[in-house]
Amino acid sequence: MSYLSAIATAVPENCFSQETLTDFYIRSTNDLMSKRKIKIVSGKTGIQTRYSVLSDFDKAYEDYTFFSKSADLLPEPTLSDRMKIYAQQATELSLKAVNGLEGIHDFKEQITHLITVTCTGLFAPGLDIELMRALSLSPTVQRSSVNFMGCNAAILALKNADVICRTFPAAKVLIVCTELCTIHFQKQYNDDYLLSNLLFADGAAAVIVSGKPDGMYQHAVQMEEFNSMVLHSGYDDMAWRLSETGFIMNLSSYVPGLIRENIRAMLLGAGLNIDQIKHWAVHPGGKRIIDDFALALNLDKCAMSDTYKILKNYGNMSSPTVLFVLKEILEKAKSEHRNEQILAAAFGPGLTIETLKMRYV
Template sequence: MPVFITAIGTAVPQNCFPQTQIAEFMASALQLDEYEKRKLFALYRSTKISQRYSVLSDYGQKPENFTFFPKNQTLEPFPTISARMDAYRLFALPLVLDAVNNLGSSADLTQITHIITVSCTGMYAPGLDIELIQELHLKTNIQRTAINFMGCYGAFNGLKVADAICNAQSNAKVLVICVELCTIHFQKKTDEDFLLSNALFSDGAAAVIIESSPIKNYSKTLELKSFYCDLVFEGKQDMAWQVADFGFEMTLTSYIPRLVKKGIKDLIDSLLEKDHLSKESISLYAMHPGGKAILESIESAIGISKDDNRFAYHVLNQYGNMSSCTVLFVLKQLLEETSAVDHGKNILSCAFGPGLTLESMILNLHCSA
């Protein structure tokens, strides 16, 4: 049974900061000397990120105006995990509601049968799923699934669960929500892992409707064709996400791009074989922009150009890495830049996360004339 993404809505917080301004905040918080500061600024320039968004206004404020961090330059006493979860609960729902409101007029929420929430940056119960039903005045008997703590590839698992639901229940209409507030987990450490993650991650939310529905009802849809997942245990210690006393701590070593480059070709070959496709049958790409080096590794490994990867580069430049919801921003950008002449083209999408987990999928673009 064909299953389609029929609407994508995205949202970011109102606080938008140039990458250079965030670098200044970090240099001050980490109390770097001039040499260390120059190295940090070089790292931030190398990301090719122009700006990022945060639910916290502090990244653009002087210490006396902080609302989340203590009002001093050292940020001490540093916010606990409890304070960060309070911030998640305060900011996550409004951001998700913005994403839902951006789904477009064709998205009929009254027919939603299932809600899937995806997040790795916060949790509480009763959670987002229940709050959404209440705020959107949805049916209280909607079936709910929560996918937590999977990192940047979490959206793929949300889509796979939605695909399985729609294949099992022809009248299903699934709302998938991804929301990540990465910036509430800033870690005041100078280890390379933390410097890199502080330079990449940002906040955002995405809402997707998935259903088995006649595509003539929509101007553009994405048919979910096939999924394939694999693990590279060699990278198990190179990308990790841990709950610590002062927030969630990201391990993200510089070895990750090499691991992605090593594993992605076999991953994609297996995906294409499963769907009886060749590489030449792929026309469009929607890669998760985990960072510039990861995108370059993908290009080198599978022989695609920066232009092929343009949707990912655009999202990376304008938003940074928003963890699980980022690939949905990329798919939305792809939809906005394609037209009826692209009808029927196959799309390859991939994302990567702790494990080291490699996720991939094939989608098919449907455009009305």
Template sequence: MGAFITAIGTANPANRYAQKDLAQFMCEHLALSQPEQKKLQVLYRATGINHRYSVLDDYKKKPGSFTFYPNQPENEFFPSTQKRMLTYREKALPLAISAVTECLGGKHQLSEFTHLITVSCTGMYAPGLDVDLVKALNLSADIRRNSLNFMGCYAAMNAIGISKEICNNQPEAKVLIVSVELCSLHLQKEFTEDNLLAHSLFADGAAAVVISGEENASHPSLEIVSSASQLLMNGKNDMAWQIGDFGFQMALTAYVPKIIEGGIQQLATKLFHKTNLKIADIDAFAIHPGGKKILEAIENELGISKEQNCAAYETLKNYGNMSSPTVLFVLKKVWSELKTQPNKKILSFAFGPGLTLESLLFKTT
């Protein structure tokens, strides 16, 4: 028995924005004072992000030609949650299909899939994305469907864990995971510390993963070896995600990196205890880049170098934090560099509301 990742695909919307241009848009569109503008621009420069993607093209337009945001912001509320959800429903499916298409690459038959797991915390509707994917991809009508909603940045890790359990019980199973997040739909107008930090980090993206109960002898795979999780209740109020009247509202305090730093060693020890390994046995790291300070905190606590964690920094630089698909972007990059090298161990971490820490150990085949 076992569970193996046989393919990972990623996708981003067509609209690619420089971080400095997004900072300028925020300064202008949120009607900030000079001190507020300076604070925002300093924060945006410090993120380590060069570019981010969005399904919205308003960020390259001027007021009067917006299609999503109000054209007279001083007289109107920002888009309602209803409008944001309608936009999510319109934009999420094509992006998800792009990720699936890249993932499958003509090497998999859609009729082979026995299970579909969709992951998202930036939009919900019913019948949902899972049903739309079944129809759009012509998946089997009796495919087993699960949706992980509103779990945040670590949810794709949970989807992989569930897939491992499915494959352990059903060796013939083939699971398709589809994670899609449209974080840019939830810009908030109020100038608060939480909003300022969230606006500087988050972006849109999608990823798809194929997990099989049987190793493919003709193609490299990633064996899912083990997992561990840790809930840090002292961070319960420092990372949260609430549904408001005008979009989803994030609580994201500056204390998050320190809280993660305080719990990451315990999580790693728990995983290593299961596998009789130690940090020196790990060949590569695939860490969710929740932010530059989070990455630095983990490196400091686990004693790993920035060079060992370079895939996370590169993903953050080129895409920002896309919530749940982000760690899959990192894992895809790390795996691509090790595909020709069997028995390499990859340690992955992701974090989210709760405050929740998740870990997975992979081995190349």
């Protein structure tokens, strides 16, 4: 079997209110219609604060250190500029998450596998090698990466770790998900991109998956079943693409509806009994996604309270975000929760839905 033993999370030091980030966006254009749209959309996000490795967002433009020192942000940072920041900051934030794992320096020599996850930057030698060096992991640790697969990539990494632990029961897998979404802020004002600039944030999460129940929670957390679905009708509604000025995000307002129309059939088709799932760790891709997910499954919004909380306090950090939610849930486990089921769900480009059913044992 495989067990989720521990989760630790981390965010950069720069914390900004949603109002501050909205004002930065508004000040980048002179178009009154765009300014009005930005303010309206921001007010509906359900977000209070977001974190960034960049410090420019609350400064006067003359004091910017990353963006151009001009009110209109032109010329925009290049892809090379953004990847330089990623290479400088991703390892640091990843280590902050890993070092948050209780007892990591006592058991790190037991780590047999390392899986890194990101969709906001790449370099080589990559994040995996940097973490091995910084943590002094064994040079024989087996490495793999889940790259450019978006907000549901953490579940894909957990799926890989599950296979490893079922194949090698003595395995101990370290997963590190790190995303620096804010370095890809774009000076665009179309309806879809308004969502991207007003939702995304930076964060990291580290997870230990083991072949035996040696976790830090009230009960061991057994990973039982993974399910996946690609909604080809949403192919163009969530996507990343490279450009000379960074990663361009397409996040259509149709995504919540696509999830609402398909999630119940997906779960039932996989043989899951929705009524038996007591704890829900849903990726907070946006407030409407959470609302529509709950509506589709007839869930009381209280069942989604941890998802709403993470969205409010951190925004959408892409891949680590569902782990922030899951951490909240697992740390509140009680003795009477034994044998209860937990479902994690996240959504990515394609449009793809990934789920993981777990159980307290």
